[in-house]
Amino acid sequence: MPTINSLEDLKKIREEALRKREVKSASGQKQIIVGMGTCGIAAGARDTMKAILDKIQSEGLSGISVTQTGCIGLCEMEPIVQVQIGDGEKITYGKINSEKAAKIIQDHIIGGVVVKEYSITL
Amino acid sequence: MKELSLHILDIAENSISASSTQITIAVIEDIVNDRLRICITDNGIGMSAEMVQKIIDPFVTSRTTRKVGLGIPLLKAAAEICEGFLSIESQIGLGTKVTVEFKRSHIDRMPMGDLPETILQLVVSNPKINFIFIYSVNELEHVFDDHLIKQELIDLPLTEPSILSYIKQEIETGYFEIHPEFEY
Numbered sequence: 368m369p370t371i372n373s374l375e376d377l378k379k380i381r382e383e384a385l386r387k388r389e390v391k392s393a394s395g396q397k398q399i400i401v402g403m404g405t406c407g408i409a410a411g412a413r414d415t416m417k418a419i420l421d422k423i424q425s426e427g428l429s430g431i432s433v434t435q436t437g438c439i440g441l442c443e444m445e446p447i448v449q450v451q452i453g454d455g456e457k458i459t460y461g462k463i464n465s466e467k468a469a470k471i472i473q474d475h476i477i478g479g480v481v482v483k484e485y486s487i488t489l
Numbered sequence: 490m491k492e493l494s495l496h497i498l499d500i501a502e503n504s505i506s507a508s509s510t511q512i513t514i515a516v517i518e519d520i521v522n523d524r525l526r527i528c529i530t531d532n533g534i535g536m537s538a539e540m541v542q543k544i545i546d547p548f549v550t551s552r553t554t555r556k557v558g559l560g561i562p563l564l565k566a567a568a569e570i571c572e573g574f575l576s577i578e579s580q581i582g583l584g585t586k587v588t589v590e591f592k593r594s595h596i597d598r599m600p601m602g603d604l605p606e607t608i609l610q611l612v613v614s615n616p617k618i619n620f621i622f623i624y625s626v627n628e629l630e631h632v633f634d635d636h637l638i639k640q641e642l643i644d645l646p647l648t649e650p651s652i653l654s655y656i657k658q659e660i661e662t663g664y665f666e667i668h669p670e671f672e673y
Contacts, residue, residue, distance in 0.1 A: 376655070377641040384642070384649040401614070405560045408499050409490055413603075416610050424650050432646035435614040437506055 387429045395453025397431045397476055402447035404438030410445035411464060418465035419448075422472045431476060444487055450475050461487040490563070492602025493527065499560040500529045500587050501611055505618065507533030507585065512611075515623040516604065518593065520669065524573075525593040532584040541577045564589055571595035594673050601672065605661045608633070612656055613647040624664055631663035 401407070401416045419433055441447060444461035448468060451457040458481050460471060467485055474482050490496055497514060504512045509531035517526040536544070547562045565575035572592040579585040591598045608622045612635050622633040635656070642652060 374637065374641065377638060380651055380655050381642055381645065383651050384645050387649070387651070403498070403502050403610075403614075405499050405502070408495055408502070413495060413498060413607065413610060416614070417603075417606055420610070420613070420648065420653060423648055424653055427650045429649055430646075431648055433614055433648040434616070435610075437502060 384429075395455075397453075398449075398451045399431060399433045399476070400449040400451075401433065401435050402437070402439060402445055403435040404442070404445075406438050406442035407445040407447065410442075410462075412446040414465050415446040415448060415463050415468045418468040419472060422469050426472075426477070428472070428476065439489075441487075441489070452476075452479070458486050459489055460485040490560070491599060493525075493599050494602040494604040494607040496560065496564045496589075496599075497527060497529065497604070498607045498611065500564075503560075504529065504531035504533055504585065505615060507531060507535070509533035509584065509618060511619040511621070513621040513623065514608065514611075516601075516625070517623075518626045518669065520593065520627055523593045524590060525598065526588065526590045528586060528588045530584065530586040535581040535583050535585055536577075536579040537581060538579075541579050545575075545577065561587075567591075567597075567599060571598045598673070605657075605664050608660050609657050612638075612660070613653060616643075616647055622660065624667065626667045626669055629667040631667055633660050633663060 399419060401412055401419070403412050416433070423431055439447065441461070446463050448460045448463045448471060449457055450460070450471065458475070460482065463471065463485060471482050471485065474480050490499065501512055501514060511532045513530045515528040519526070544561050545565060547559055561575070568575045568589050568591055572595060573590040575587070575589040577585065577587050608620070612620050616639060619636050619639065624631045638656060645652065647653065647656065
């Protein structure tokens with residue numbers, strides 16, 4: 368069994384992450400929330416979230432927190448992704464598959480422009 | 490849901506909704522005895538015996554709030570088709586344990602699917618919950634416990650690229666080291 372969670376490794380990762388984060392902290396914290404209720408999972412939310420995490424890694428995007436929520440009562444619109452940048456308005460996107468998720472990261476998270484055609488009103 | 494890992498995600502979501510602070514996911518592949526067992530244990534608010542019954546049988550549900558989904562009954566049916574079972578033990582204030590078991594080689598047994606990705610998503614998107622992932626194949630065992638990671642990186646998003654890579658690697662390395670070459 369490999370030794371996991373060595374404290375030294377973690378301290379290094381911590382420092383590296385902090386160093387990289389400082390540069391970008393001025394732009395405000397970016398938050399992505401993925402709906403992970405039974406409805407979301409059945410509609411493909413895991414693939415959507417995978418696309419988001421993959422994109423964060425491949426593009427090396429810092430300062431983004433990805434969290435999840437349960438069913439918000441819009442099961443027919445799942446997979447649902449919500450994006451909030453800093454104190455700005457929270458935008459809700461519906462029926463987001465992997466490709467659409469990648470576009471949201473590209474346009475909204477990186478570019479700062481809301482992807483209107485995917486957004487829904489609550 | 491066509492993968493067992495999606496059902497695991499679904500059950501873990503129930504644990505999250507039940508205000509758990511620690512969730513243990515154990516996947517036990519006993520190839521010798523041809524059994525596949527999954528146990529999800531949490532320390533959440535728990536349920537009464539009556540509630541457990543309602544969750545298992547969806548047609549008894551007095552669904553006023555949509556608290557109870559179809560995830561559990563569907564998984565139970567899938568297990569029973571495969572010479573297995575699903576059981577729920579729960580105690581109010583202490584937590585819940587869901588156990589599901591299959592005949593591993595049964596032709597109708599759902600594939601596991603992307604288990605490491607499922608664990609990764611649960612770990613990074615719930616920074617306040619301690620996840621323990623136990624994966625065993627016959628006598629080999631791999632344990633991933635995110636307690637130290639979350640303690641050490643408490644003020645950072647776990648989705649920072651370098652942190653994400655690290656956690657992903659920690660989960661995948663141990664998993665693929667002992668994961669059998671063939672699903673069935």
